[in-house]
Amino acid sequence: MLRIVKAGSGLDTIDLEACERRGITVSRTGGSETSVAELTLALMLACLREISRLDQSVRARNFAAKTGAIGGTLDGRTVGIVGFGAIGAKVAKLLAGFGAHILVFDRSIHQTDKRTILTALGATPNFDLDTLLKKAQVLTLHVPLTPATRGLIDERRLSLLPSNAILVNTARAALVDRLALEEALVQKRLTAAGLDVHFEEDGVTNSRLLDLPNVISTPHVGAQTYEAQEAVAGRIVSLIADTRNRLELA
Known part of the structure; x- marks a missing residue:
């Protein structure tokens, strides 16, 4: 029995069709849900309060930057969550504590476990993505990258967002059309974006996104907390032990 374990x-970095042809089992560990969800909220707050810009101003001893620095709160804000798996659900639970109005789009939102969580949080399910986008003052993405979701948030869908909207992406960069996102930020049709994922993560990129003042970026560190790494390592060991036991019983 052959098995690939993805931390x-x-x-999306594994050829699942090739694995299926060769009889290779592919497992994912999970374990980083809380860490990714907390970074998602951190990026939301950083965008709403312009923390990066204001930090740079204070370091330059420019306390006059306080003038006109009027941010926003998550309390009372409408946040659209696209994807309600383990990470999306955790984001919703955290947002509920901030008093946000939560909208959720998920292709399997009819599943009992997801509807139970939505009901407990007072979140509103949306069966049409465009309807959610028209209301979302903050949009956060938590779906896997597949052929169906690549470029999911394109120019047309970005144009549906309210004019003061913020986009946060801690999932995969290619869920969003890069040129459309750049243009929306340059034209200030989007107020800001908080990005933990990027189109090129090898240090060589010509993307304008990294030069825009209304973009706050982190280098794909959503899962990089001590707690998440410990949980992931434990699950890897468990999956390896499970594989060994199956082989011994075969």
């Missing part, structure tokens, strides 16, 4: 949740 985390995204399987």
